[in-house]
Amino acid sequence: MADTKIALKPADFQSSQEPRWCPGCGDYAILKQVQTVLAEKGYQPHEVVFFSGIGCSSRFPYYMNTYGMHTIHGRAPAIATGLKVMRPDLSVWVITGDGDALAIGGNHLIHALRRNVDMNILLFNNEIYGLTKGQYSPTSELYKVTKSSPWGTAESPFNPVLLALSAGATFVARTIDREVKHQRDILKQADDHKGVSFVEIYQNCNVFNDGAFADFTDKKKQPETTIFLKHGEPAIFGTNRDKCLVVENGKLKVAHIKPDGELPENVYVHDETSLEKALLVATLFGPADQVPRPFGIFYRVTKPTYEEQLRQQRERAKRKMGEVSLQDLLYGSETWQVK
Amino acid sequence: MADTKIALKPADFQSSQEPRWCPGCGDYAILKQVQTVLAEKGYQPHEVVFFSGIGCSSRFPYYMNTYGMHTIHGRAPAIATGLKVMRPDLSVWVITGDGDALAIGGNHLIHALRRNVDMNILLFNNEIYGLTKGQYSPTSELYKVTKSSPWGTAESPFNPVLLALSAGATFVARTIDREVKHQRDILKQADDHKGVSFVEIYQNCNVFNDGAFADFTDKKKQPETTIFLKHGEPAIFGTNRDKCLVVENGKLKVAHIKPDGELPENVYVHDETSLEKALLVATLFGPADQVPRPFGIFYRVTKPTYEEQLRQQRERAKRKMGEVSLQDLLYGSETWQVK
Amino acid sequence: MGEERPSVTVRFAGDSGDGMQLAGINFSFESALEGHDIATFPDYPAEIRAPRGTLYGVSGFQVRFGKEEILTSGDEVDVLVAMNPAALKRTLHLLKEGGILIADSDAFDAKNLRLAGYEFNPLEDEILKQKYRVLSLPITSLVREALKDSPLSVKAKDRTRNMFVLGLVFWIFGRDLNIAKELIKKKFANKPDVLDANLKVLEAGYYLGETMDIEVPKIKVAKASLPRGRYRTITGNQATALGLVTASKLSGLPLYFVSYPITPASDILHDMAKYRYMDIVAIQAEDEIAAISSAIGAAFGGSIAVTATSGPGLSLMSEALGLAVMTELPVIVIDVQRAGPSTGMPTKPEQADLLQAMFGRHGEAPLIVLASATPADNFYMAIEAVRLATTHITPVILLSDLYLANGAEPWIIPNVETLPKWEPHLWKGNGEYKPYMRDEETLARWWAIPGMEGAQHVVGGLEKEDVTGNVSYDPLNHEKMVKLRLEKVKRVAEDIPLQEVNTGKEEGDLAIVGWGSTYGVIRSVVKQLVEEGYSVGHVHIKYLNPFPKNLKDVLTRFKKILVVEMNMGQLAFLLRGTFLLDVHQFNKVQGVPITERELKQTALKLLK
Amino acid sequence: MGEERPSVTVRFAGDSGDGMQLAGINFSFESALEGHDIATFPDYPAEIRAPRGTLYGVSGFQVRFGKEEILTSGDEVDVLVAMNPAALKRTLHLLKEGGILIADSDAFDAKNLRLAGYEFNPLEDEILKQKYRVLSLPITSLVREALKDSPLSVKAKDRTRNMFVLGLVFWIFGRDLNIAKELIKKKFANKPDVLDANLKVLEAGYYLGETMDIEVPKIKVAKASLPRGRYRTITGNQATALGLVTASKLSGLPLYFVSYPITPASDILHDMAKYRYMDIVAIQAEDEIAAISSAIGAAFGGSIAVTATSGPGLSLMSEALGLAVMTELPVIVIDVQRAGPSTGMPTKPEQADLLQAMFGRHGEAPLIVLASATPADNFYMAIEAVRLATTHITPVILLSDLYLANGAEPWIIPNVETLPKWEPHLWKGNGEYKPYMRDEETLARWWAIPGMEGAQHVVGGLEKEDVTGNVSYDPLNHEKMVKLRLEKVKRVAEDIPLQEVNTGKEEGDLAIVGWGSTYGVIRSVVKQLVEEGYSVGHVHIKYLNPFPKNLKDVLTRFKKILVVEMNMGQLAFLLRGTFLLDVHQFNKVQGVPITERELKQTALKLLK
Numbered sequence A, B: 001m002a003d004t005k006i007a008l009k010p011a012d013f014q015s016s017q018e019p020r021w022c023p024g025c026g027d028y029a030i031l032k033q034v035q036t037v038l039a040e041k042g043y044q045p046h047e048v049v050f051f052s053g054i055g056c057s058s059r060f061p062y063y064m065n066t067y068g069m070h071t072i073h074g075r076a077p078a079i080a081t082g083l084k085v086m087r088p089d090l091s092v093w094v095i096t097g098d099g100d101a102l103a104i105g106g107n108h109l110i111h112a113l114r115r116n117v118d119m120n121i122l123l124f125n126n127e128i129y130g131l132t133k134g135q136y137s138p139t140s141e142l143y144k145v146t147k148s149s150p151w152g153t154a155e156s157p158f159n160p161v162l163l164a165l166s167a168g169a170t171f172v173a174r175t176i177d178r179e180v181k182h183q184r185d186i187l188k189q190a191d192d193h194k195g196v197s198f199v200e201i202y203q204n205c206n207v208f209n210d211g212a213f214a215d216f217t218d219k220k221k222q223p224e225t226t227i228f229l230k231h232g233e234p235a236i237f238g239t240n241r242d243k244c245l246v247v248e249n250g251k252l253k254v255a256h257i258k259p260d261g262e263l264p265e266n267v268y269v270h271d272e273t274s275l276e277k278a279l280l281v282a283t284l285f286g287p288a289d290q291v292p293r294p295f296g297i298f299y300r301v302t303k304p305t306y307e308e309q310l311r312q313q314r315e316r317a318k319r320k321m322g323e324v325s326l327q328d329l330l331y332g333s334e335t336w337q338v339k
Numbered sequence C, D: 001m002g003e004e005r006p007s008v009t010v011r012f013a014g015d016s017g018d019g020m021q022l023a024g025i026n027f028s029f030e031s032a033l034e035g036h037d038i039a040t041f042p043d044y045p046a047e048i049r050a051p052r053g054t055l056y057g058v059s060g061f062q063v064r065f066g067k068e069e070i071l072t073s074g075d076e077v078d079v080l081v082a083m084n085p086a087a088l089k090r091t092l093h094l095l096k097e098g099g100i101l102i103a104d105s106d107a108f109d110a111k112n113l114r115l116a117g118y119e120f121n122p123l124e125d126e127i128l129k130q131k132y133r134v135l136s137l138p139i140t141s142l143v144r145e146a147l148k149d150s151p152l153s154v155k156a157k158d159r160t161r162n163m164f165v166l167g168l169v170f171w172i173f174g175r176d177l178n179i180a181k182e183l184i185k186k187k188f189a190n191k192p193d194v195l196d197a198n199l200k201v202l203e204a205g206y207y208l209g210e211t212m213d214i215e216v217p218k219i220k221v222a223k224a225s226l227p228r229g230r231y232r233t234i235t236g237n238q239a240t241a242l243g244l245v246t247a248s249k250l251s252g253l254p255l256y257f258v259s260y261p262i263t264p265a266s267d268i269l270h271d272m273a274k275y276r277y278m279d280i281v282a283i284q285a286e287d288e289i290a291a292i293s294s295a296i297g298a299a300f301g302g303s304i305a306v307t308a309t310s311g312p313g314l315s316l317m318s319e320a321l322g323l324a325v326m327t328e329l330p331v332i333v334i335d336v337q338r339a340g341p342s343t344g345m346p347t348k349p350e351q352a353d354l355l356q357a358m359f360g361r362h363g364e365a366p367l368i369v370l371a372s373a374t375p376a377d378n379f380y381m382a383i384e385a386v387r388l389a390t391t392h393i394t395p396v397i398l399l400s401d402l403y404l405a406n407g408a409e410p411w412i413i414p415n416v417e418t419l420p421k422w423e424p425h426l427w428k429g430n431g432e433y434k435p436y437m438r439d440e441e442t443l444a445r446w447w448a449i450p451g452m453e454g455a456q457h458v459v460g461g462l463e464k465e466d467v468t469g470n471v472s473y474d475p476l477n478h479e480k481m482v483k484l485r486l487e488k489v490k491r492v493a494e495d496i497p498l499q500e501v502n503t504g505k506e507e508g509d510l511a512i513v514g515w516g517s518t519y520g521v522i523r524s525v526v527k528q529l530v531e532e533g534y535s536v537g538h539v540h541i542k543y544l545n546p547f548p549k550n551l552k553d554v555l556t557r558f559k560k561i562l563v564v565e566m567n568m569g570q571l572a573f574l575l576r577g578t579f580l581l582d583v584h585q586f587n588k589v590q591g592v593p594i595t596e597r598e599l600k601q602t603a604l605k606l607l608k
């Protein structure tokens, strides 16, 4: 953004409304990071629009001093598309929850991703319905007991990252509420990306699903359960950084790194530009004590955005048709005169 | 199905209604194969239910002498779920088009796949809206000129197989209207599969999108453009069967087989039970003259179906609660007597 | 010898593949060019290409032209073209006694007769020959003969049979072939062999007329005295599309059109997509919910945001329309009604979405409802919809229907310069902005759009405090807002024309009241009745919510009120509920237009 | 000294985390057990856990109990518990002059006062003390003192403050602590320390009353003379869930319940999911469209298929409900209304979905619309919805609302054996089956289900030929089917009770007409008016489409008609449009129930 403008602070993006999330909710941390990123990137509040659906997370726009719309359940990506297509000059963000994006809103999400509309979709995944007080969501694990599944659920969850990749997203990442630096870094890169950015953010709902991601945030467990992907680097993890991912017959396995630090020949080296690799590493989705969970940028490629394609479409049409006045348009091809 | 019943012929599954598709439409071939498979598998017409949405293909149920419902646009997977959950005794089929399943109906589709409802979803993909006379669909290629995109589209298509895999489908296959034997074989295996089966069928719409799949059906081109996947076998193709897929740095490439027939070490060997491999081979989705297109069964694994999980849910509940009479239920936990 | 008539109706009927629409459009256009007023009604099957010869595969195109103002495509036809037995079976009942029947006798073979359910060949039926002037001609053979030197395949040759009958019909009406030839040349410019064949066959048909030895009267129809000006023919859907583009220019606002294909609205999308070079954006959404949703987003961003759909799509938009009401954003929904409920009969006309448009949202969610009356009226009503939406900052539903959408009429092309412009109710950026600050008179909130410095605000589906727009659960505020939203729509009545009696007497015995595509038939019947001395007036309501301020006054000037609708009485119910008026009803829910005869009969009964 | 009153209202108000709901439920239940009739109204914020001390975080629970039939939770309260300044600010206006105010003076610190917007401490306001009997007590300190030996954290200790006020309120009404103790023991069975603390604090509150040196009257309320039987308390949502399970048993049909969570309908899903052991299936769909769609599939398969939702969900179901109308399948939609439009005020009651239920589908798509009148009535109306759906084979919408859903009343538990069974209109398998063969009287089509040999058929959204069910575009058939679908719903009037005057005079000066949750307040007002000598009757309409056959007769027995609704006049509009009756309206759209006082005033004006 233009550097002639006054540099703003995160607080300048904070609205006068006091956040109404439960004390301790993971949403606070994300709000903070988003405000920080906007300030760091030099946006002015009036250049930014936040759309959200319905859910706890979707109250987000009220707390921003930008333009915003708290829409209806599941439709934010579609609503944002309409704005972005007509107003490519604005920075557009979609805030959504796991129910909002993946239950009622699944279709709009995958279509926005496929079309590569240049906006940042932040999915606050707390694996539960917060606002309606604790029903299971499409990301709740199988057999989870919730208000609407007192005997445990009967359905396996979506893997949102995998779904986003398959739908055609050009930027796909995962981060977590507690890792504020990582989160901020991912958000910044998501916003840098020209095209749709899909960021899944694990977010603790301390009221209805407390500790859902404790395996990944607990400082003791974290080194063993998480892999922070880095482009061009081998996937190494472990408390002593003595483990890595290797590829065996097309699957990922965990291998130990020899004491001399030499990496196995078949070590998995992450490549953000490879859809194949992104899909492969996204399949790591098992229980945290068995399968490490990857965080970071899975995939990032540049393709023309939807708005850009629409612009080109207009250029093609204009090239073919030349300047046509409204009067000529009304005339059409066949007219006659009555005298 | 029980072999005590009278064996039926394909024609026994044909209703008295004459199909109303355009002469030459690919839908006819599929209708024929489905009827054949039902007969071969020994079903009785009253044990089978066909649900469809709206579209040319969705007229399918009228031509079957089974139970059926021609529903509304995009909702067939959801409607079928309701029936199957209550009636696991019936064989349930969903007939849908690329617009029906992937435009308006995308959300129900991915949820039915995720839940692993035991039904066969046949997606007739003609890469166009037939019934509404020729608009582009979510599977139409970028820049395609149609009635609703006179200047070419602005959006990249979905890869339905990849999407189905990522949504959690347990059986995913691709076949093509003209390859009737392949088609029949795939349909039979889809029906054999306990759990959701997703079959994408390339279907020629000779009126609005004629020849969309000619690259894969033209007898001369076919050997170079198609790979018929077989479980446990290397992916070999080519007019002289002199080409194969190899895996290089996680990506698939085409390699030539040496004249002595020896396969490269890194040849791609298909494994239906591997999600990783299924995802990888599904990424082959480029132009037919550059990237061969895989057909056959991408993925097949057995997981408890949704109905089965619901049954187990009930068992858990009953075990915990014992027999509860309706009267006791009405009483609830706290009552008092007014005398 | 020629007979002179005030108006004449011709119907081309044949298989879907027989090119009847093309013949019909060609003939209509030529009729208009000759100086006639016209009204057309294409009537095609739901199937894309039904098997040849079947009853459900019959495709028809009816055109009426003449001297008088032509208001309907005609109850009955004077000339019927039947390319095969199925076409005859489906349409013969429309032919007037003494009318001309042109049939391709070659097509009346055993198979086709069976498919049409005829036990014997009707063309050989003596009663038929007595009742009508039957021109049973071996058209297929004649066409093949005419093209014996053409390089085309037999199939391709046979496909020119439509030109043969067109030529013959041209001869009957003493028309000049030149214009038809021009049109054909344009169409087949890139296919010289096909062009050649079509022209040859057209002439063959025409000259057959000249040389025919059976007696067929040439029919003469006096020309209409249409107002001076430059004309084109226009369908309702074309008019809607052009109206939207025009509205964008008149208001100076960018136009966002988004739609999901659905019969009979799709053609609006097709046209809008074509008009990409006019600097508008037209996109195809993944479904109707996405369409209305993205329209809401675009409206938030300062665009004229329009979607077009038909019944099922309108139903799907219910929830999002509620959001548009709550956020008070100017989105426009064009509902091209078709026969319902559910999928219903997608290729047949009906007017049964009115109550859905009025009430089809949970909660108190009022919006503006308009309806256009003729194909060309869609142009003006589309502009009106945009004008009201962008000045009152509120969603609008514009009702059209299949009959208007596909029907065509001659349209005097307006001079763009003379069309009135207006200023959208955009925030000017003076002083502090609050999203629910309103214009005192209209109660329209000020429309500030992203990018405007200092006017940042958040709207949404939760109830908001008046003026500030903060989320509010305050009881009195809620009631206030509910009433404000209602009152804002009510006040639109100050900004729309008063209700007029469209035709006939200003007061008297009977008001015939309609809305939408019944305009033509009601007007025609009222004209006849007035001519016959009855005191009848035609009241056509284009503003359905709010009603024009004087509507009740106008209606109560008549002793009786007859509400005419292609539904079970939806406007009638609204009038009863709103004004406690005891109205009579004429309802027809058959997926076919109301005829002059049946309406006139009903009216006469009430006038007794 | 004790005062004797016919009924008394108590409101517990505090922060969301203060356990006011628990205290309220506990007190209500105990009141019922004591032999009182009760009515309750929980009133909690939209936020899950709003920050402590804020105005929007106040959670309330109001209960009224007494000797008379208790019809509403009371306009005003006799005893108000305010756990902090925000609670006082939000609820003080409800307290009767001379009423008892119990406040935790410890919570009236600077921060809390600021959050509530008080400039000074209201507890120290002399006017307050004059107007009310103020019991300003350092409850937090007293609780901590009482628990000084408890191993609980301070936070956990403070969380028992609700038990302290409960104890005190118990003392005021001279109640026995034992039942409360039992309930607490059940609740905290697994947490002995917490249990212990709760019991201790409960007693501390109670004994404070006994030993208090300020004068607080013990209030005595005579017991109700409820009919004999076994009772429980039941909320509207609980009653709905139980009604559905019961309907399944009575009809012998399997039950499929499917829903997408939404306030205030979610609790029905929670209960149904719990009842998995009753052999029903309850699942959570991906959205409301999937919910109604899968219900249609289940109904096709022979199940009672039910979904429950609230306004936004009902809007989303519009299109699929049209399919249910067209396929004539018995699906049941329970719409627990909340304040709209759009997201509106999701935790507040309203009755503004009636016209949406009636007309919210494109095309002519009639269905049965019912509304329950009291929380327990949901039990019977849920059964009635299922009965009508499965005997008339047509979709039904049952309207409930947030006030009914969350409100509770004592319910005399019916003997299952005495509830009437019925036979669903299932195809018996005699003769050839055609999907649109109908029962001659009801016009219900025969419901044949997959698996029945020889009854294979295809239904769908396209118009079908009568009897055969073949796709048909025939004009007269379409009109016939449109009328059949309408007539079938109309004939339901033969199968429902005649409209009664629910309370008061059978004829006279004024009929007060209502539907849904206004039942209590109207009945109460009518009783008062009749006692005061007015000739007023209460007509409560539970069958909204079709109306009872005699409704017009009943209404016209009164000189004036007042329609009372929590909307802008939707039933009023229906009555006008249907019967041309010039009704008066009382409308309140504030997201809070109508009070007896305001309704009575309006009625009195009309009676003048």
Ligand SMILES: Cc1ncc(C[n+]2csc(CCOP(=O)(O)OP(=O)(O)O)c2C)c(N)n1
Pocket (backbone or CB within 6 Å): A054, A055, A056, A057, A058, A073, A096, A097, A098, A099, A100, A101, A124, A126, A128, A129, A130, A131, A132, A137, D260, D261, D262, D263, D288, D312, D313, D316, D343
């Ligand atoms: C059409 C519609 N259906 C249902 C609801 C009720 N509802 C509100 S939020 C929500 C789900 C919230 O879950 P999620 O999206 O995960 O957000 P969270 O609250 O967890 O942040 C639901 C079902 C609604 N508002 N609108």
Ligand SMILES: Cc1ncc(C[n+]2csc(CCOP(=O)(O)OP(=O)(O)O)c2C)c(N)n1
Pocket (backbone or CB within 6 Å): B054, B055, B056, B057, B058, B072, B073, B096, B097, B098, B099, B100, B101, B124, B126, B128, B129, B130, B131, B132, B137, C260, C261, C262, C263, C288, C312, C313, C316, C343
């Ligand atoms: C709610 C709704 N929107 C739109 C339509 C119109 N419509 C009917 S079929 C169809 C798409 C057909 O395409 P596809 O699913 O690919 O099926 P095909 O005709 O190609 O077999 C559309 C948009 C409809 N019937 N209902």
Ligand code: SF4
Pocket (backbone or CB within 6 Å): A020, A021, A022, A024, A025, A026, A027, A056, A057, A126, A130, A131, A204, A205, A206, A207, A208, D048, D049
């Ligand atoms: S309920 Fe959960 S997600 Fe919602 S605000 Fe509270 S902690 Fe956050």
Ligand code: SF4
Pocket (backbone or CB within 6 Å): B020, B021, B022, B024, B025, B026, B027, B056, B057, B126, B130, B131, B204, B205, B206, B207, B208, C048, C049
């Ligand atoms: S339009 Fe295309 S898909 Fe439809 S029936 Fe004709 S050929 Fe088949």
Ligand SMILES: [Mg+2]
Pocket (backbone or CB within 6 Å): A055, A097, A098, A099, A124, A125, A126, A127, A128, A129, A130, A137
């Ligand atoms: Mg969530």
Ligand SMILES: [Mg+2]
Pocket (backbone or CB within 6 Å): B055, B097, B098, B099, B124, B125, B126, B127, B128, B129, B130, B137
């Ligand atoms: Mg298609």
